Amino acid sequence: MADKIFRVNMTDLTTAIEDVPADWAGHGGRGLTSTIVAAEVIPTCHPLGPNNKLVFAPGLLSGTVAANSGRLSIGAKSPLTGTIKESNAGGTAAQLLARAGCKAMIIEGLPKEDKWYSLALTPDGVTISEETELIGKGNFEVVETLSKRIEGKFGVVTIGQAGEMKLTSANVSIKDPDGGIRSNGRGGLGAVMGSKKIKFITIDPKGGKVDIADPDKFKAANRIFAKALIDHPVSQALGQYGTNVLVNIINESGGLPTRNFTQGQFEGHESISGETMHDTIEQRGGKVKHNCHPGCVIQCSQVYNDADGKKLTSGFEYESIWAMGADCCVEDLDRIAEADRIMDDIGIDTIETSVAMGVAMEAGVLPFGDGAGICRILKEEIAKGTGLGRIIGSGAGAVGRAYGVTRVPVVKNQAIPAYDPRAIKGIGITYATSTQGADHTMGYTIATNILNVGGKVDPLTKEGQVELSRNLQIATAAIDSTGMCLFIAFAALDDEKCLPALIDLINARFNLSLTGDDIVNLGKYILKTERAFNIAAGFNSADDRLPEFFYNEELPPHNVVFDFTGEEIDTFWDF
């Protein structure tokens, strides 16, 4: 079936199916959401007002059997950063949207009445219904209730209480194959969905399928591509220990931000490490490997059970474990898993919220190490929208402002994740220059700074970091357009067969003849489009800087500061 644009106007409560404009035809995922946001959203608009739009786009390969192609991109102007934003996650929605013939769904306007709604998307279009039963409920109850309410196999996109309250750390949450939750977490897109009064969206392709122009070529390419992914040692480590394999590695590097970014190593790292997690999962009968979407061959997710063998959480990521573990000094993996589950349920970004907790600990709101306090604040304050809950639920920057804390690890008001930019300098360039605020996934220099993937760039010197971040940010923008998980990048950087196979997959799907240069140009186009939006929104190079304390406070054990000048950072954009 031909791909279409599905448009939903929440002001008039009308929907439409439109042909894909020629300019948008070659795009998918992040490339498409950013193109649409740049074309249709007034850059200076209030992110929660009627002029912002929420755009959903599966990747170019989503809905096919291509390995690891199930990421859903969501774009808008971010209420957290004020920049353009694309956040992508797994789950089943991207594949189902693509099979429903939806190239992108654009949600615009705000309802005139103070009512809540749900959307139901099928190949025939979108139906808007009023919703009352599930308002105020968490994501797990939404998914469970809908599985009883609606027949058949369908995807669910939902917001928890955080999104309803328009908290700027709110996720858009996606049902995974087992009724778990994957999170489009960064940048508060759940608040945009909440501002439009949409509690959830169901997606039913009604048996629809994605057309493949050259099925044989596609199959052959997929075989090579999947093998490259499976064979890479980082893929294997991810399958064995999840992303949490990184706790010990980053701790060893001295770049594990600890106690609100005052140390680079965490004494309790063993207790929260991937190795400990792996053994605990095995002992309790969980699953070491688990896929967030059908077709994933890496399977970095897992099912983490509690001491009684009952599922506690899945998609239990390094960045979440780091944030509550090292950054908040909580040494109890079960407690961190409990908090992770609560955050999935209320639909709030684990990175932003946990870094915010670290800042709150520095402010004396709760003591460092108080995992029970974190869970209490999540359930009793954030989920209920108390004053304290709204401060912490508005992110690390908000906590810093409310409590007068000066050590606040944010760029463009978005919390810096699990890699200290003083000890791993390449990632500092990514944090500073990313079009979307601090985000490791925008240009994951850890690959080359620490994991020796795609070569080796010494993390402690300035040399080569700007170029490394630039190349990775360009490549990432392109990968984020395909629907591919970013973890294909390890194989793509090291295995010379991987990237050509990926390009072959796209060419076979659409009957194109793209080359590697086209992919690089796509990445550059996306970054420049996003940056132009930000500049029109009022950003300038002064926003491409790290907070003052990274320049002034030495990080043990290497006792290093972030020492790039503004001029050096700005050379990032010389392309």
Place this chain on the structure above:
Amino acid sequence: MADKIFRVNMTDLTTAIEDVPADWAGHGGRGLTSTIVAAEVIPTCHPLGPNNKLVFAPGLLSGTVAANSGRLSIGAKSPLTGTIKESNAGGTAAQLLARAGCKAMIIEGLPKEDKWYSLALTPDGVTISEETELIGKGNFEVVETLSKRIEGKFGVVTIGQAGEMKLTSANVSIKDPDGGIRSNGRGGLGAVMGSKKIKFITIDPKGGKVDIADPDKFKAANRIFAKALIDHPVSQALGQYGTNVLVNIINESGGLPTRNFTQGQFEGHESISGETMHDTIEQRGGKVKHNCHPGCVIQCSQVYNDADGKKLTSGFEYESIWAMGADCCVEDLDRIAEADRIMDDIGIDTIETSVAMGVAMEAGVLPFGDGAGICRILKEEIAKGTGLGRIIGSGAGAVGRAYGVTRVPVVKNQAIPAYDPRAIKGIGITYATSTQGADHTMGYTIATNILNVGGKVDPLTKEGQVELSRNLQIATAAIDSTGMCLFIAFAALDDEKCLPALIDLINARFNLSLTGDDIVNLGKYILKTERAFNIAAGFNSADDRLPEFFYNEELPPHNVVFDFTGEEIDTFWDF
């Protein structure tokens, strides 16, 4: 005695007296604080970190007998706006500082230990002492306790609980002649003082006096100057009704922001008007006229008693009454006076906090009209630093962000005061272009738009507004350097003898021969110095805009929007 710079280093707990650098010699008040902040503060520093400095400067004429010359300028990088900031207020401190031979006091650094301090300034220098007794206390208790603790006549500069908590709406508070409080309210300078762990500063000139180069010329000029002030009809109205004379006038104009800036007129305006206030004060044996500093000939302050004839508040300003009255729809002047007193006591900006309450009312935190709720939140939430208290105490922008409200009247994160920029367009240009965030006192176009002072510019059309705001902002920057109250401007605009007399006063004080052109050039220099600081801090013309809703939502009764393009606003800086 020769004027000196008093420097206090809170990191080392050392103090020094320095000669005045040649570049600073011609400056006073705002011109001096902005010159020093621009010279010594790193524009990108965290406002609450060790690199910000808090600068106190009496005006060029402060400490003399010149009428209305008792304003104290305080400058720093603002934690509320991120811009350079100068806030000035009356009280006795400016005159006493000048008589102590202090041209400016610069407080820098942050204490290493978690202790509180006080400063005692005399002509011999500044003494730093540890303070424990008054920590956690309100401003009134500080003033009262010090009057028992310390002998003689001295000035007090203090912070309440808001400043201790580093809330970004915190005042620096100044004792007035009667033990009341005047507030350097805008921009959160109290938080900067709190970050430096200084609870209060006492000022004792030990009998010191300000030298006058030509006493006879000075006396003659002061006679003309004072007469011009006394004779102007606006001065007389201010003496009769206080600044609150404006409630009925601005309501009549349709520019009285009501119910969180959704209407331009307030049904309950009579109950909160200057006329009602005047009659109430007379009935209860208060004082209709009261001076905030010795030598004021306008006396717009008053003593407002409660129903039992006991003093409730003084310095009860139009902007405070408007904000709690019209903007929050509270029709009870006694309740507003109670809230005004509490805000003076905890040391928090009445404009910022009350506009924040209006946004909180729109968010449903408390109902519109709930004056008792305002007082409860002030006492039980803000003074105690609860989560809700910290949100509201962080200003209107913070409330908007925490509750996802889109109608948030701020520019550069500072609350827009009592004049709607849709119905009074000149003041919109001032809000947008001011170097310090939305602030009516930076270029008070109400004079010409509404009061027909200095001519007449129709408030509802765009014509002439940019020029009007520009001329007034230049003149204001110069007036703010003299130590003069801004209310001399009415006479200066209409009475041709007033401004020459003011220039004669300065010339006679310092043996200079300044002309009107010099004063204009001083004003231009100050604005450009401040703007250069802001640009270096990361601001650009995108920050010189009003919030989106002023462009999109029509304000009754005139049903007008703010319709200046960005390009039109930016012509402000063509000088």
